[in-house]
Amino acid sequence: MIKGRVWKVERDGKLIDDIDTDMIYHNKYLHIVDRKEMAKYAFSNLEGWKDFPEKARKGDVLIVGENFGCGSSRQHAVDCFISLGIAAIIGKSFGAIYKRNAINSGLAILECKDIDKADIKTGDEIEINIETGEIFKNGVVVAKAKPMSKIQLEIYKAGNLFEYAKKMK
Amino acid sequence: MSTIIEKIFSMHSKDRVEVGETIWLDIDVRTARDFGGAQVVKNLLENYDGNYVENANKTFFTFDTSAPAKTIGYAQNQQICRKFARQQGIRVFDVDAGIGTHVLMEEGIIHAGVTAVGTDSHYNIVGAIGAFGQGMGDVDIAFVFKTGKTWFEVPPTIKVHFNGMPSAAWTAKDLALFTIKKLGRKALGKAIEFYGEIIDALSVDARITLASMVTEMGGIIGFIPPDDATIKWMEMATGKKVEPVYADKDASYDEEIDIDVSNLKPMIALPGSPSNVRAVEELPYTPIDTVFIGSCTNGRLEDMHMVAKIVKGKKIKDGVTMKVVPTTRRVWKSMLEDGTMKILADAGAIISNPGCGGCAAGQIGMTGEGEIQISTANRNFKGKQGLGETYLASPATAAASAIAGYITEVEND
Numbered sequence: 001m002i003k004g005r006v007w008k009v010e011r012d013g014k015l016i017d018d019i020d021t022d023m024i025y026h027n028k029y030l031h032i033v034d035r036k037e038m039a040k041y042a043f044s045n046l047e048g049w050k051d052f053p054e055k056a057r058k059g060d061v062l063i064v065g066e067n068f069g070c071g072s073s074r075q076h077a078v079d080c081f082i083s084l085g086i087a088a089i090i091g092k093s094f095g096a097i098y099k100r101n102a103i104n105s106g107l108a109i110l111e112c113k114d115i116d117k118a119d120i121k122t123g124d125e126i127e128i129n130i131e132t133g134e135i136f137k138n139g140v141v142v143a144k145a146k147p148m149s150k151i152q153l154e155i156y157k158a159g160n161l162f163e164y165a166k167k168m169k
Numbered sequence: 170m171s172t173i174i175e176k177i178f179s180m181h182s183k184d185r186v187e188v189g190e191t192i193w194l195d196i197d198v199r200t201a202r203d204f205g206g207a208q209v210v211k212n213l214l215e216n217y218d219g220n221y222v223e224n225a226n227k228t229f230f231t232f233d234t235s236a237p238a239k240t241i242g243y244a245q246n247q248q249i250c251r252k253f254a255r256q257q258g259i260r261v262f263d264v265d266a267g268i269g270t271h272v273l274m275e276e277g278i279i280h281a282g283v284t285a286v287g288t289d290s291h292y293n294i295v296g297a298i299g300a301f302g303q304g305m306g307d308v309d310i311a312f313v314f315k316t317g318k319t320w321f322e323v324p325p326t327i328k329v330h331f332n333g334m335p336s337a338a339w340t341a342k343d344l345a346l347f348t349i350k351k352l353g354r355k356a357l358g359k360a361i362e363f364y365g366e367i368i369d370a371l372s373v374d375a376r377i378t379l380a381s382m383v384t385e386m387g388g389i390i391g392f393i394p395p396d397d398a399t400i401k402w403m404e405m406a407t408g409k410k411v412e413p414v415y416a417d418k419d420a421s422y423d424e425e426i427d428i429d430v431s432n433l434k435p436m437i438a439l440p441g442s443p444s445n446v447r448a449v450e451e452l453p454y455t456p457i458d459t460v461f462i463g464s465c466t467n468g469r470l471e472d473m474h475m476v477a478k479i480v481k482g483k484k485i486k487d488g489v490t491m492k493v494v495p496t497t498r499r500v501w502k503s504m505l506e507d508g509t510m511k512i513l514a515d516a517g518a519i520i521s522n523p524g525c526g527g528c529a530a531g532q533i534g535m536t537g538e539g540e541i542q543i544s545t546a547n548r549n550f551k552g553k554q555g556l557g558e559t560y561l562a563s564p565a566t567a568a569a570s571a572i573a574g575y576i577t578e579v580e581n582d
Contacts, residue, residue, distance in 0.1 A: 018442070022550045027529075031242025033207055045552050067357065067387065071550060073290040075208060075306035096324075096358050096389055097290060101306035151191045151320050161312050162216040168316070 002108055002128040004061040004087045006120055011048055015065035015092065015116050019046060024069065024077040038076055039083035058085030061126060063115055065091065069098025078102045088128055090115055090135065090145060103152045106160040112145035130156065172326040172420045173392045174360040177301045180414075181284050186323055188423070194321045198278055198285035199227055199313045202269050204234035204529070205288030207246035208307035210253045213314060223317035225258040229278070231269025231287070232262065235532060236524035267497030267523035268465050270294050270302065271377075275499055277407030281395050282414045286313055291465050291547065293390040297380035298373065298399055299413040301390060324360045324389045325423035331365030333431030338579060340475065341375035342467055342545065342563035345382040346436035350446040351428050356388035359423060362416060363393050367430050373402045374471035381466040382547050385443040435566050435578040437543075440558035441551050449566055449578040458557070459534075459542040460485075460571040461527035462518075462564055463494030467545035468526065470500050470509075472564040477509045479568035479579060480516035486574030491518040492533045494526030516571075527554055543567050543576055 009016055025038070026045040032038055042056070043049040062081070068091040069077060078101045081089070088108035092115060102109040108130050112118075118135065119142050120126060127136040131153065133145035148156065158164035171179065175186050184192035201209040213221040222228050230250045238244035247264065254261045266272050270292055273279040281299035286292060288310050295302035305319070313319050329348070344367065361383060371379065376393045383391035395403070395413040403411040435449040462468070462476055473495065485491050493513055495501040501523050504510045513520055519533070526533050528546050536542050536557025545567050549559035560576060569579045 020550050022553050026552060030204060031240060031246065033211055033246070067354070070387065071290065071548070073205070073288055073292075073304040073306050075205070075308055078306070093357065095387070097304055097306065100309060104306065104308040104312070149191050149322070155320075161308050162212065165216075165312055165316060 002061070002088050002130065004059045004126065005057065006061050006063055006122055006124045006126055007056070008063045008120070008122045009049065009065070015063065017066040018070060019064065019068050020071035021069055021074050021077040021098070022071055025074060025080050030074060030076060032076070035079050035083045038080040042080040042084055053084060056084050056086065059087050060085070061087055061128070062089045063091070063120065064089060065116070066093050068094050070095035073097045075101050075105070078105050078107055082107050090128070092116065103155055104161040106156055108156060110145035110148070112143055115143055115145070118143035170417050170419055170421065172360065172416050172422065173299070173362055173394070173414055174301065174324065174326055174390065176414045176416070177282060177284065178323060180282065188323050188325045191320055191322050193318050194284060195318050196286055196313050197227060197283045198229070198273065199310070199317070200229045200231055200269055200273070200285070200287035201250065201307070201310050202230065202234055202288055203232040203236070203238070203243060203247045203250065205307045205310065206230055206250040209288065209311045209314065210249050212307060212311035217315060220315070222257050222259065222314050227317070228259045228314055229273070230254050230259060230261045231266065231272060232264045233266070233268045233525045234529040236264035236522065238264065239532060264524070265498060265522070267495070267500070268468070268525055270465060271496040274298060275406060275497060277403065280403040280407050280411050282412070286310060286319065291381050291384050293383055293388070294377060294381040294465055296383065296390045296392045297376040298403055299392060299395045303390065324358060326360040326362060327356060328362050328364065328422045328425045330425065330427050331363070331367045331430045332427055333429055334366055335430055335433035337434050338565070339433045339435070340563040340565055341371055341378035343433060343436045344430065345379045346438055346446045346561065347430070347433055348428065349382060349386050349444050352386050352426070354387060355424065355426065356383070356386040359388055361386070361388050361391040363391060368393060369396060372471060373399050374469040377469060378466050382443070385547055435563060437566065437576065438549060438561035440549055440560060443548055443561055449562065449576065452576055455541065455576040456574060457489055457543050457570055457576060458540045459536060460489065460491040460567050461533070461542060461544040461546060462491065462567055463496070463526040464528050464546035465496060465525070466547040467564050468494060468496035468500065470503050472545065473500065473504050473509050475564040476568040477512040479565060480572060481512050483516055483572050485517040485571045489571055489574055491516070491571045492527065493518050493520045494533055495523045497523050543570050
């Protein structure tokens with residue numbers, strides 16, 4: 001189970017759709033190789049969210065809209081959240097490359113079409129069962145995400161793709 | 170019974186290939202570029218103790234993002250890759266070569282039926298010649314360098330059939346923008362196969378334009394089944410017989426979509442999103458400051474010829490600058506030899522060495538606040554090319570606008 005405080009990535013009370021990788025992590029910081037340094041640039045090009053790195057706490061969970069992470073293949077757009085300590089991202093849908101990058105880096109990522117309809121607001125504490133996809137608030141299921149596939153879970157449990165590779169024959 | 174992606178995957182996997190299943194996929198061509206490449210190297214060195222590369226002959230570096238390096242950061246990253254490549258015996262297509270995917274197709278390293286991956290979100294461009302390509306992050310690519318394979322969820326395929334032929338002048342870019350507008354989110358996470366009379370009319374360069382923008386359609390890859398001319402092009406490049414993979418007649422598709430192109434006109438994407446597409450004629454009077462011709466979408470010889478035809482004997486409007494970046498050294502050299510470069514220079518254009526150009530920060534300049542740019546690239550997300558506003562259009566529309574000083578389509582003679 002993943003337990004954490006929620007940030008709904010909203011504008012005007014609605015989840016923002018189509019947040020691209022340049023909004024998450026601008027291309028002017030792409031030369032940075034040290035993951036720790038990436039944390040301070042998370043959402044650094046997303047209007048209204050530029051101070052997110054100062055407000056986020058280790059273990060927080062992001063709830064995002066449609067097509068989150070569309071755009072480029074940059075791993076930075078995932079690593080900046082890992083480096084901030086974000087425990088999971090629940091979204092209506094994700095850019096395909098973004099979803100891969102997250103799974104490979106051991107960041108829990110779950111698709112849930114109806115997450116905007118669930119009774120969850122920013123600041124709530126939720127629990128996520130990544131094997132069943134169930135999302136709990138106060139011990140009650142408030143939403144159900146698509147469970148991660150077998151291989152995705154194996155990579156997540158190994159820690160990341162590199163650790164997984166070490167166990168491969 | 171199988172679609173193109175299912176057939177290519179079956180040829181490259183021991184697992185049962187079925188839509189929705191996650192399989193292990195063997196990768197024929199494994200690449201990293203200067204963007205992401207240094208992280209790939211760092212990932213390998215940090216996580217493993219030797220045996221970093223499963224097969225050096227199938228592994229390449231291609232430097233195209235900042236070519237030559239415009240910042241010390243990029244210069245350092247390129248040097249990290251070069252050093253690693255020398256130690257491992259990996260071939261480097263350096264900052265003088267051009268855009269990686271284009272170079273690898275020209276060299277015959279990527280051709281129909283091949284699986285290829287790299288740190289470039291437009292890697293699926295190789296669907297233009299019937300190959301499978303996928304852009305991936307540096308963690309994925311490091312894993313592929315080391316193991317020669319990757320995990321992949323077999324995507325459903327949609328079949329897009331274009332009906333009719335346009336009566337107005339059109340280019341592959343107009344078709345690509347029009348398709349983005351028509352598909353909306355329908356291609357998200359799916360493979361596409363393109364068919365129709367208009368597809369049969371596309372040259373290899375034009376196929377590259379359409380396939381490159383499947384990323385902006387949200388698709389995994391868009392396959393254009395190779396015609397005789399494309400097969401010949403690949404056979405010239407590889408020096409071998411090439412037998413493309415085609416879908417079975419009774420292949421099962423997730424959806425079949427008909428798009429009528431008989432009214433296709435010059436199209437343009439408004440600043441902020443490649444999917445905010447209008448007909449050029451619908452735009453109000455929009456003066457421009459800058460024109461960018463190039464990118465993996467529209468930087469091929471045919472694109473340059475399109476521009477040359479329009480600017481020949483004319484001058485770019487006072488106060489407007491035109492930046493031209495060919496995709497590869499081969500395109501650059503052809504432009505030099507066939508006189509295209511002189512026509513563009515006489516009109517007043519800047520012509521750069523090959524590379525990604527306007528899409529990557531800084532290779533040929535950025536835009537300032539309030540600057541209006543018309544670009545032949547594939548993306549115009551806010552902030553990507555500076556603080557200015559970027560419109561996306563065909564080389565023909567961009568060239569006509571450069572002469573006029575405002576956004577306009579080509580005047581018909």
